Amino acid sequence: LLLCLAASAAAQSKPAPTQDQRMEWFRHDKFGMFIHWGPYSAFAGEYKGQKVPVGTEAEWIMQRFNIPVADYRETARGMKPVKFDAEAWVALAKATGMKYLVLTAKHHDGFAMYRSTVSKYNLLDWAKFDRDPVQELSAACQKAGIRFGVYYSHREDWDHPDGFGNNWDYDRTKKNFERYLDEKSKPQLRELLSRYGPIHLVWFDRGMDTPQHTQQFIDIVHELQPNCLINGRVGDYGADLMGDYQNMNDNGMPNGGLQEDWETPQTMNTTWGYSKFDQQWKTPGEVIHRMVEIVGKGGNYLLNIGPMADGTIPSPSVATLKAVGAWMQINGESIYGTVASPLTAQPWGRSTVKGNKVFLHVFSWPADGILRVQGLTNTVKAAYPLAAPSQKLALSREGGVPLVKLPAEPLDQNDTVIALELDGAP
Template sequence: MTKRDMYMDNAEAEALQQAAKSELSEEVQDRRLAWWREARFGMFIHWGLYSLLGGVWKGKEVPGAYGEHIMLRGQIPVKEYETVAESFNPTRFDADAWVRAAKEAGMKYLVITAKHHDGFALYDSAVSDFNIVKRTPYGRDPMKDLAEACRKHDVKLCFYYSHSMDWHHPDSQGNTHDYPNNIGAWDDLESWINDEDKRTRYERYLNEKAFPQLKELLTQYGDVGLIWFDCGHKVTDEQGQRFVDFVRSLQPDCLVNRRVRRDGFGDYGNSGDNQLHIRINRKDWESIHTMNNSWGYKKTDHNWKSVKSILHNMIDVFSLNGNYLLNVGPTPEGEFDDKSIEILQGVGRWMEQNDESVHGTSGSPIGKPQWGRCTANGQKLYLHVFDWPASGELIVPGLRNGLARAYLLADPKRTPLRWERVGKEDIRLYVPSEALDPDATVIVAEAEGELDANPVKRLLEKDYANRFGAFDGDIEGEKLRYDTGKKDRDVVTDWANVADRIRWTYRAASPGDYSVKIVYGAQEGKAGGTFIVETNGQKLTGSVTAKGNGYEFIEQELGVIRLDEPGSYGLTVRADTITGDVLMNLKEVQLRPVKSR
């Protein structure tokens, strides 16, 4: 991922900035967020003029993963882009069908791009005639139809609004091919905030278009669940707070997301786009994902994710107390394409059986078990088993309570599963030989009394490798940092200081021997050195082998460590020598059981 892409849409662009303090009391925040916390799962919809182009301009595919960025990436002049509206006629748009598809997939809220960065309003705006009613042959307001359908099906209507960038407006940010003196799409805040001309003109855009259009969205369509802002790193703290206050003044219960400005602003946090791994620094947060690569419809994007990978991703988010927004990019005709429908239906079939393990739940009290993930609701643990145990025995780690009962959620008879305690902190469940669902089988474990759990990773002695992912470790040092957490970027990187290290805590329930494997990437001509993996006073050393661009991962066996007794341990990876610019990009350490002692 390039820095340019990061500064377009991704919340990690602001991750290093100091968090702002919330102005809300906990009581007000809890009341406002109650519906959102219960919902857990929503639909994102990116739809607009860019959908008609589908990533292609004048017969040529425009570079860039995101179809909705075609105006910028293709350097399409405003006057030419405006003519696209003359052919935008989504006669097959059916708001009721969209909302039903969301509801049948188990989604409780819907976020639609009322205006994206291209400045085109997908509703009847009196503020700017660059909108679907005044410029297209369609001539209708689809937001009115969606508002009605959402009320009918009890789905929360929410609006995405690009507040910081508008490539159609002469005083906004991003479009420097039509307006050379504008703030550039990748210009950081510090580069223009003291430029009186740019600052003054940008304020004119905010006052002439952004705030008035927000008023339209918050006064013309009934109750709005949330306003989903984007690219908040491009506005000041004062401007970001003005947007929050403005929303509050019109609909006090309407939520505002973090991207209105930066971490600490709004009601809840956001991950980056398609970020698979995240370090949680806010109780309430939301992860956003596409079914392929692009958000808006793109003709050439056939890199579809499997239903299984989407389910595992969203369950991981739920287990971390997050919400999950899954995006659909409708066709220019106004329909969901066949593949998107297939994926939604696949997710919906799983949710129909297992929605109890999602809606109204909170994050895992037992950490991240090797076999899958966990959510909780009151005294119930929902064990989402991705990898079924070959032995027929499933360890529920860290649960100090006894069980009132345990059963498979999809079993209509709720046949009790046999269980027994293993020491003071673990329970062994005896499960059927095969999983009910090959994607994710849910077991309900009802605890006796109030939940009492230990989230520290517990080593499993059979069936599974014990994986210590980089994003689950704690960094110590000045240079080492977490990468973006996107696909194949779940590493710690910039390991340029020999004193830097990463550390995990784990516990062992019994003595045992474990083989140690390290997984890393090392860029040729840049990375190199030696490292030490240490636990329980035992040290294993390895030498970095450089290969490719630093994200072609190498698995290296280091040897065997012995744990002579149960207890808590630390696992550390540190540099011994650094012979390149950096040591390596560390992805994970594995402790694989060799034998019990």
Template sequence: REERMQWWREARFGMFIHWGDYAQLAGSYKGHEIGRGGEWIMNRGKIPVADYQASARRFNPTKYDADAWVRMAKDAGMKYIVITAKHHDGFAMFKSAASKWNIADATPYGKDVLKPLAEACKKYGIRLGFYYSQAQDWNNPGGAAARKPASEGWANPDSAAIDAYTLAHKGHWDPAQTTASMGEYIDKVAVPQVKELLTNYGDVAVLWWDTPTDMTDEYAQKLKDALKLQPHIITNDRLKRPNFPGDYKTPEQKIPKPHELDHTDWETCMTMNGTWGYKSYDHKWKSVETLVRNLVDIASKGGNYLLNVGPTASGEFPDESIQSLQGIGKWMKVNGTA
């Protein structure tokens, strides 16, 4: 383990990328601005499965340039990238034989976006990790759904009825979500897709699990076993709590105070504005000064900083994120090891 962790402990700074079909909705559904993270829009807006899947027919990121993305990370001094291979909406950003709900089969773009990213990372010496939502999946039948009230998303006139339904159906709001059991989803979608990710993209440095809603030890063990395909891989602590601690902790949107530190490795993940997935109307950007101070604070305490970018549906980083990455890069050239 010490050996597997070495590069990660020296890295200090990485890029998180939240990109998926939700970028295309950019925080709005049927003219309503939906609250909270842009990547949660399907759940918060209680968007029916058929409607959400229809939205992918407009997802065509023709301006996507993996080489440019990786160069921006590298120029900012980042040493690794973790990208959402599949977020809670179940949309695979890669060609998958386990589910048609993937970017190659469900969009006019028709191509895997992880392949070019893996190639660019290799070219520039940046490590690549995959975020994979192992439990929550709102589109592939049998996937879990966190219990969230409809009223938190927007003033939906049907909120009361939707909330009653989700309460009776483990957080699901559309009958299409429950035509399979979670066990079937784990065996037919989650495990096969994780195996695809660990087979088709060369070296995978990190598997970043998230939100273990309704996970059991049995499901977690099956996913953990799949990791044997990449003997050097490291993972975070969100596969299943307790019993599956992974290699490092993941404080979210906050930097631990000195007295909160123990001897566990940790990584603070953080957004540059207020959302992980792109939202057209979120303008609460942190300043370059704040971002650099955060990085220094985290590094001084022995942690890693995983700083998020939420690309648009056309496949570009928001201008503000590009500016910030360049600003950090300038500071790193003088003070860092970039």
């Protein structure tokens, strides 16, 4: 007993990690997988012959077609993800070069994709599917060295009678929002943070509109998992950032230089949840270029897949992720652990920076085979392609602008990365 008391006293006296300590992995890892998966995936973009238009969000189908709660719940009962394979999903994320993964544990529709004792409206009790995706993904991530996070819609809930939303009949004056928070939202967050081992990030969405409510959710996370990160959308009432980092709008970029850490969520096609109609897939080149732009401006990239209800990941996303992964295998050094580049966009592409190195991402190969690096005043000591580091490239200067003589052909059709070793940080 004495030993236990001493251990617990030691644990209590351990100082809480600083924000910089908590943010360390996030600042290094840069690239994560977002997964939107729930009963909306079973609708697959269609309800009684009505189709969710391509370009809009299929996970909002309940709201778009005013689907009555009872009808939506019937479809939710049919969620049988028999092909769900947590290890394969995590292996795909890893092969893509992603270092963290965030699953929708509960989206706005209110359905929990894990065994919840707070609400029977969950995959195990409601759909009688006797496996817990949060548990399986958490275990698979731990095994593979991927950081596991959960998305939790804390404010919006279209199933709970007092949850925020249900735009077709939501009348705030007739709702008891506090009751929803106390009997569902907060206890479910506690479940997620106390049953599944380390949760590295809670990704809140459509945040609270008061600092008081926002703080209550932050406090729960800090109480249960002091190392866990909280995204900026925990609160959504103005300019003050209360989470650990800022989120851009969906698919968005910052307007100017940002002081805070930030992340852009983007999806592989135009919907977050699965729609059988949306075939507007991004190409590997588009994904790589977007990632380089985000990382080159100092942000993180959270790229979303929308698996089908049975657990199958649409094959076009798998193909694109594998191609991105092949590029990351060779060029990952130019992404992980980098910081915002002081160089602006160049006619041929963009750049990322790590210590005394600048990585030049050549998206369009200059016709004369010469790369002009505008804005770089450092002395360049060496230049080589990341895909062939032993191939040293000839260097010169023209009017103060460093010039690099490129190989005859691009080494990658989407982005050939040229590393420059400098005399100091750029």
